[in-house]
Amino acid sequence: MTGLLFLIPAALFLGLIGLFAFLWSMKSGQYDDLDGASYRALFEEDEIEREGK
Amino acid sequence: MDSMAVSKPENIPEAGGVEHFLVEGLHCPSCIREIEGTLQKNPHVRNARVNLTTGRLAVEWAGGNQKSAANNDEVIETLKNLGFKGHLFRDDPASAAGDREGRWLLICIGIAAFALMNIMLLSISDWAGTDMGTQTRGLFHWVSALIALPAAAIAGMPFYKSAWGALTSRNLNMDVPISLAVILSLVMSVIQTVTHGQNTYYDAAMMLLFFLLIGRFLDRKMRNHALATAHNLINYRPAKATIVTGNGRTEDCAIDLLDTDMVVRAAPGERIPVDGIVIHGTSEVDTSLVTGETLPVRVGEEDRVFTGTMNISSPLDIRVTALSGKTLLDEIIGLMETAEQGRAKYVRLADKAAHIYAPAVHILALATFLGWMIFSSVGWQQSLITAIAVLIITCPCALGLAVPVVQIVASSRLFKSGILVKAPDGLERLAEIDTIVFDKTGTLTLGQPEMANGDSIDPKALELAASLAKSSTHPLCRALIVACHERGIPTIATSAALREEPGMGLVATIDGQEVRLGNRDWCGVPAEVKDNNRYSELWLKVGEQDAILLTFQDRLRRDAEEVVSWFQSRGFDILLLSGDRPDVVTEVAAKLGITDYLASAKPQDKIRRLEELKAQGRKILMVGDGLNDAPALRAAYVSISPSTAADISQNAADFIFQSQNLDSIIRAYQVSKSSRRLVFTNFALAALYNMIAVPFAAAGYLTPLIAAIAMSSSSIVVTSNALRLNLTRLYSSREGADRS
Structure with a gap:
């Protein structure tokens, strides 16, 4: 039964990591543009950089 | 076209160097690249980012506070050069609040999900471990309480607030039984935990919140989408007019700053921004949006023109007669407001259901309590616990999800x-x-003309007419070109010198003959030819031959x-x-x-x-x-x-x-129609579920395990029922199928 003393906090800790990851992703605006992101993956980043500057 | 709804004509610089623009015509990945790449070459712009979901562009100015009308114009000009129509986006406080509320709901869902998963972990071992010691069970209950109480306090906020609002205005909505069920089940669970009891309902309370928050979020998302659509539409309106100053020069002016007797110039292809009188120029004006009249109307000096009509052929100088607030458009808006007041307030189905459901549930719970008190000797604590069990099991989970799930499926199907x-x-x-x-x-x-007598005209004549029409933007000329395409007649613009007389027609000399295309005066049609009321007409005159009549009508x-x-x-x-x-x-x-x-x-x-x-x-x-x-x-x-x-x-x-x-x-x-049917089947399913479950709860047979299973299964049933909407076959017209 002493295992529980480790396992329950471990489960809670992992859950909390998930919760904070979710809150962080929301705060950093990752849910703002759901349609554009799928296209942006196809751009060559350095190409935009070169065209841009 | 517009003079209302624009409160801020020039952008007033504010702190923070970000400006938002609405972009029309965004649809493909290369649009994003083109816009962002080009804008980033601009030295005033530090960063530009397009949001494809909302159709908006955020521009961050370089070097601190550079928000100015000139910079905004530059961005709009750049967008125009790339082939997009851009508008400055004025943020609406109402929609910003809507956004915040949506984010808050999402946070609540995250918290509820976290709490639910961890409590489930403990509850399942609790249900499975029949030989579990009292102390271990107690530990599990305490840990559950530790997670559930703060989580329910935060994640339940949207429901408590709405329920409180309803109660203080002496009303009942769906959130009253929801809040009561959550709060009472938590209170009962805490009592059980303290007294080392068997049954706690932490998981049921969290599950209830989790499912209902999802329903709430979908509902909010749908409403926000509707709001944002409407708001984008308002922002699409031009806020500027070109005015002609005393010395004949032109400059841009915000519509709100116009005054009567100012002179405004409307270019061909533009909507006329004011009500006024033409003082210079002749043109044709498309009034179909304002009057429903199909034919373009010819206007000359001293004629009245109205806001929102489209100038077709040549520039017009217009003296402003009515200011914003007094135009024809404003009259129409006034009529709209009157109409709005006459419209009966629609009570949504979910609210109608809540009005029946909420009192029924509370009476049932009360009856259970009284029944146990009167007809048994278990004491008031046990009677109260049973009554709370009724409240929990009648959880409006299925009811809370019934409408929003169907609506979101329906609107995405329609989209x-x-x-x-x-x-x-x-x-x-x-x-x-x-x-x-x-x-x-x-x-x-x-709302576009189509050639009516194309088949009865010599293709040679059509070809000749098209060679003139090709270089005009007049709607009838364009319809003529379309008619030629349909008949396989080549349309090549004539290389001969061509002159266009606004409001009259075109003339060119081809192979030594003067060819005229235009209205009856232009082509010298004899006065005895009768006017026709049904068709729009163009005449073609070659040399000294009789003019040929080309008729056009609005196509169904x-x-x-x-x-x-x-x-x-x-x-x-x-x-x-x-x-x-x-x-x-x-x-x-x-x-x-x-x-x-x-x-x-x-x-x-x-x-x-x-x-x-x-x-x-x-x-x-x-x-x-x-x-x-x-x-x-x-x-x-x-x-x-x-x-x-x-x-x-x-x-x-x-x-x-x-x-x-x-x-x-x-x-x-x-x-x-089918979503209405599905909403009603959902209500029926929820009612059926309650009819089976409530007697068990009232008889005191409800265990936390049964509550959890009943709750999740009813939600799943309701959701999958809503998804059936995707199976219905939709009508598609035969003509439409041929064409696309």
């Missing part, structure tokens, strides 16, 4: 077939209609007849209310088999007819596009506009369809 649901309750209202009122121009017809949408008869065969009354001339309207009505029609109808006439029908208890669907339809769109029970409609009309309408075909209306109706 895929080119129909935008603007009003959140529009689908519910659309399902109840029994009468359909159509406008003619731009609704049943495409290809499936108009089919759609009208579809509705007629299902017992709907169809009306046609048009502002166009009687002989044209009569002809269209006869062609479509509509017996009830009204021609030359002003906006007031349309409303009066709708009011008469409403007085007879009819529920009317209004389909219209013009400014003159906007009040009627508001007055009707529910309304649909094509996406080519005037901005004001699009704002007034509950639905907007994008296709060239009218069958969108049938599809919208079908979807609304």
Whole structure:
């Protein structure tokens, strides 16, 4: 039964990591543009950089 | 076209160097790249980012506070050069608050999900471990309490607030039983935990919150989408006019700063921004959006022109006579507001259900408590626990999800077939209609002229006419080109010198002969040739030969007849209310088999007819596009506009369809009808579930395990029932299928 003393906090800790990851992703605006992101993956980043500057 | 709704003509610099723009015509990945890449070359811009979901562009200025009208114009100009129409986006406090609320709901869902998963972990071992020691069980309960209490305090906020609001205004909504069930089950669980009892309901309370938050979030998302659509439409309006100053120069001026007697120049292809009198220039004006009249009207000096009409052929200088707030447009807006007040407030299905459900549940719980108190000797604690169990098991989970899930499935299905649901309750209202009122121009017809007598004219003559018409932007010339394409006649612009006389026609000398294309005066048509009222006309005169008449008429949408008869065969009354001339309207009505029609109808006439029908208890669907339809769109029970409609009309309408075909209306109706059916089956399922579960709970047989299973299974049943909407076959007109 002493295992529980480790396992329950471990489960809670992992859950909390998930919760904070979710809150962080929301705060950093990752849910703002759901349609554009799928296209942006196809751009060559350095190409935009070169065209841009 | 517009003079209202613009409160901030010039952008006032504020702290923070980010400006938002609306971009029209965004649809592909390369658009993002082009816009962002080009803008980043601009030294004033530090960063530009396009949001494809909202169709907005955020521009961060370089070097601190550089927000200025000049910079904004530069961005809009850049967008224009790339082929997009950009507008400065003015943030609306209401929609910003909506955004924040949506984010807050999402956070609540995250917290509830975290709490639910961890409590489930403990609860399942609790249910499975029948030989578990009292102390271990106690530990599990305490840990659960530690997670559930703070989580429920935060994640339940949206429900507690709404329930409190309802109670303080002496009302009952769905959130009252929800809040009571959550709070009471937590209180009971804490009592059980303290007294080392067997049954705790932490998991049930969290699950209830989790499922209901999802339903709430979907509902909010749908409403926000509708709001944002409407808000984007308002922002699409131009806020500027070109004024001609005393010394003949032109400059841009915000519409709000215009004054009477100022002179405004309207370029060809632009909407006239003011009501006024023409002081210089002759042109043709397309008034179809304002009056429903199909033919372009010729205007010259001293003629009156109205806001929102389109200048077709040549620049006009207009002296402003009515200021913003007093234009024809404002009159129409006034009519719309009156119409709005006359519209009965619609009570949504979910609210209707709540009005029956909430008292029923509370009476049931009370009866359970009293029953146990009177007919048994278990004492008040046990009676109370049983009563709370009833409240938990009647959890409005299924009811809370019943409507939003169906609506979100329905509106995404409609979106895929080119129909935008603007009003959140529009689908519910659309399902109840029994009468359909159509406008003619731009609704049943495409609002574009089509050649009527192309087959009876010598192809050689058409080819010659096309060689002149090719270089004009006049709508009739374009229709002529289209007619040639359809007949396989080549359309090559003549290389000879060509002159265009505004409001008259074109002339060129080809192979030594003077060729004229234009109106009857231009081509010297003898006065004894009778005027025709039915068609728009162009004349072609080659040398000294007799002029040839080319006639054009507004074309019916290809499936108009089919759609009208579809509705007629299902017992709907169809009306046609048009502002166009009687002989044209009569002809269209006869062609479509509509017996009830009204021609030359002003906006007031349309409303009066709708009011008469409403007085007879009819529920009317209004389909219209013009400014003159906007009040009627508001007055009707529910309304649909094509996406080519005037901005004001699009704002007034509950639905907007994008296709060239009218069958969108049938599809919208079908979807609304089946979603209504699904909502009712969902209610029935929820009721059935309660009928089975409540007796068990009232008899005291409810365990936390049963509660958890009942709750999740009822939610899953309701959701999968809603997904059946994707299986219904939608109507598609034969003509439409041929074309696309």
